[in-house]
Amino acid sequence: MNNRCKFWDCFENISPVHTFCGDHFEWVQTGDIDECPICKRGKFTKYPLCTDCDSKPAEVVNSDQTKLATIQLLSAVDDVILMVKSEASVWPEDKQKQLEHLEQMANQVRGELQAG
Numbered sequence: 001m002n003n004r005c006k007f008w009d010c011f012e013n014i015s016p017v018h019t020f021c022g023d024h025f026e027w028v029q030t031g032d033i034d035e036c037p038i039c040k041r042g043k044f045t046k047y048p049l050c051t052d053c054d055s056k057p058a059e060v061v062n063s064d065q066t067k068l069a070t071i072q073l074l075s076a077v078d079d080v081i082l083m084v085k086s087e088a089s090v091w092p093e094d095k096q097k098q099l100e101h102l103e104q105m106a107n108q109v110r111g112e113l114q115a116g
């Protein structure tokens with residue numbers, strides 16, 4: 001089975017154990033590439049979205065400030081979830097539930113953004 005580089009416009013075939021091709025992996029290491037909050041593919045860190053998502057018709061992703069802010073917030077929430085997840089296993093159950101809820105909300109908002 002072929003695996004493709006996760007970067008949004010890269011179609012490099014790579015080994016199934018890798019996420020990015022050699023070139024793009026280097027950019028990930030240097031922090032120049034992170035994840036697009038909408039499609040979850042790799043994109044350049046300096047842009048809020050990958051060019052693909054950014055250039056979609058207005059009804060899918062418009063330039064509305066609120067939407068952009070939501071996307072940025074979503075990305076921040078994702079970072080927080082990722083950061084605390086490893087230590088959440090020792091949290092009391094109610095706190096874990098809250099984290100779960102946050103994650104569900106983030107996924108829901110992401111779904112709504114994808115649906116436009």
Ligand SMILES: [Zn+2]
Binds near residue numbers: 007010020021022024
């Ligand atoms: Zn690549």
Ligand SMILES: [Zn+2]
Binds near residue numbers: 038039053054
């Ligand atoms: Zn994207």
